Amino acid sequence: MAEVERHSYDVVVIGAGGAGLRAVIEARERGLSVAVVCKSLFGKAHTVMAEGGCAAAMGNANSKDSWQVHFQDTMRGGKFLGNWRMAELHAREAPDRVWELETYGALFDRTPDGRISQRNFGGHTYPRLAHVGDRTGLELIRTMQQKIVSLQQEDFAATGDYEARIKVFAECTITELLRADGAMAGAFGYWRESGRFVLFETPAVVLATGGIGKSWKVTSNSWEYTGDGHALALRAGANLINMEFVQFHPTGMVWPPSVKGILVTEGVRGDGGVLKNSDGDRFMFDYIPAVFKGQYAETEEEADKWLRDNESARRTPDLLPRDEVARAINSEVKGGRGTEHGGVYLDIASRLPAEEIVRRLPSMHHQFKELADVDITREQMEVGPTCHYVMGGVEVDPDTGASSVPGLFAAGECSGGMHGSNRLGGNSLSDLLVFGRRAGLGAAGYVEALGRRPQVNAADVDAAATMALAPFDPPPAGVPVENPYTLHTELQQTMNDLVGIIRTDTEIRSALERLESIRQRIETVTVEGHRQFNPGWHLAVDLRNMVLVSECVAKAALLRTESRGGHTRDDHPDMEAQWRNTLLVCSVIGGGGTQVTVPDVSVVPEPQPPMRPDLLALFDFGELVKYYTDAELAEHPGKGD
Ligand code: FAD
DSSP, rough: OOOOEEEEEEEEOOOHHHHHHHHHHHHHTTTTOOEEESSSSSTOOOGGGGOOOOOOOOOSSTTTTOOHHHHHHHHHHHTTTTTTHHHHHHHHHHHHHHHHHHHHHHOOOOTTTTTBBBEEOTOSOOOOEETTTTTTTHHHHHHHHHHHOOOOOOOHHSSSSSSSSSSESEEEEEEEEEEETEEEEEEEEETTTTTEEEEEEEEEEEEEEOOOOOGSSSSOOOTTTTTTHHHHHHHHOOEEEEOEEEEEEEEESSSGGGGGGOOOOOOHTTTTOEEEEEOOOOOOOOOOGGGGTTTTOOOOHHHHHHHOOTTTOOOGGGSHHHHHHHHHHHHHHTTTOOOTTEEEEEEEESSOOOHHHHHHHHHHHHHHHHHHHOOOTTTTTTEEEEEEEEEEOOOOOOOOOSSSTTTTEEGGGOSSTTTTTOOOHHHHHHHHHHHHHHHHHHHHHHHOOSSSSOOOOOHHHHHHHHHHHHGGGOOTTTTBBBOOHHHHHHHHHHHHHHHSSSBOOOHHHHHHHHOOOOOHHHGBOOOOSSSTTHHHHHHEEEEEHHHHHHHHHHHHHOOOOOBBBBBBOOOOOOOOOGGGEEEEEEEETOOSSSSSOOOOOEEEEEOOOOOOOOTTTTTTTHHHTSSTTGGGGOOOOOTOO
């Protein structure tokens, strides 16, 4: 039997980003004991990288803003495939979550009259992003950590133990979720430093592990984004939805090669920056798609007027939703109008005074100066698409974050549904706060209502330990040894080249063949050395998650024979109304478990419930006909107007 350190908690939250921390706070406020487990140091989650801001219809910059307009923008941005209930909850609750952060100690940038300032972002009708310069995510994490410390101080006053109700387990990777009688019973993992095993016995797990971008070569995501939560959920028997929708952010750095993919915030365009091709043309005016015709400025004069006063003109097409801008940049480069290094130009230098650029975009100024030797107050930036965000994730109940597995919850980037086929900028930070809180509440409610707690099965713990240690076992004589770094590079190249921003049937099939080969070769991945901080072993463990999740993306991408949001099929370039309401649901064949390195996945179509009539009535009939089938709109009150 494996030697394992054991802990017992009411709720275990896996992930210490925005979603995880907000869930921890909520479950602890309900009086439960909570463990928060994270792969990296506490305070280093991906959320700290968030730059531009947090979307919430507070109406500070334009009093016409409301939750209804935010809801409309979100559904429109996701091309009407999003889960309308999640979009409703998100739009209604985001302002309260932002204000609540200030009660925890956050300090957002201010308007001259002292209200929280809000900036423009792609796809948002009004300036809506609450921000702290271009370091918003850092402030979000800082204040939620501060709130957690204050709760720990309360616990100390009450019990004499700071960690009586919240304990942080940092640099600890969860590799398996354990069930008993089909319900959550525990989470198994290892300390990254010592390699020793740890078991959390718990009836409720909240997954808040973030995204999957490390399966692509060019990405804005950090080393942590290996799709662990997605894979853990699948192997525990939960479903993933929307996995074909991966967001390629239009503006990543393209030069020098060592920094390719690093994000350039949309806030640059929100603050007036414009995209230009190598001829100096502001090309976005040529790429306003039919579904958005009439909503965006058609001349440079009108676009610039909107930036000064967004009541007097239509918004600039530089701020179309991200999928549209990424495709436009791709076309310009393909058409020979790209920059020397295969991107396009992003110009803020000619648009704002130097001191204003440094004040509003300090991180961008620093990033380009340090990494590319470019002074963005004087020169244009070179930018191009980079893998950024996954819209797909664990299928959850919108109100509680519950997955189909009793006791398993998910929130934040690792959950699916909220953003449909494309996420609007700023809608992730607000999603983390709204649904992190709801998942914390959901988990607490589940634990409170539970009679007997499921008990972890000793054989499952041994199986999880054996699986984690497998990379130390050499393959049988004569079988070639595989190196995790080589396989990871091959996986990234495959996903980048064949399941990237533009896809075709032939390319996706070829990706699936390569993935199948990687899946087989992963069985003989072997690492050297010991369990003490061993990055090769860590990658070998993560690799099985990346391959599993990549299969979901590729299989769903093959099935969806249309182009919508983050999924563009060159061989099916149109958006098809028949596909709008169809979710592609991924699950593990045979129901998961700890026995197979990378289990096989099935992907099946599933309709989602029609939008509630009062929400549907918020949209003009003329807009809906661009997305819906005639049959779906037969009862719409606007029909016949
Ligand atoms: P994260 O913050 O990524 O946290 C994941 C946590 O899970 C980490 O603590 C990690 O250690 C832990 N974890 C993962 N796997 C395991 C495991 N196996 N075991 C234990 N722990 C694990 N969105 C916006 O709305 N506005 C913006 O301005 C914005 N800017 C962005 C800029 C950049 C550069 C990037 C990359 C993203 C940006 N986003 C932005 C997107 C947004 O930051 C993310 O979607 C969001 O922060 C994800 O938060 P999360 O809580 O879901 O996960």
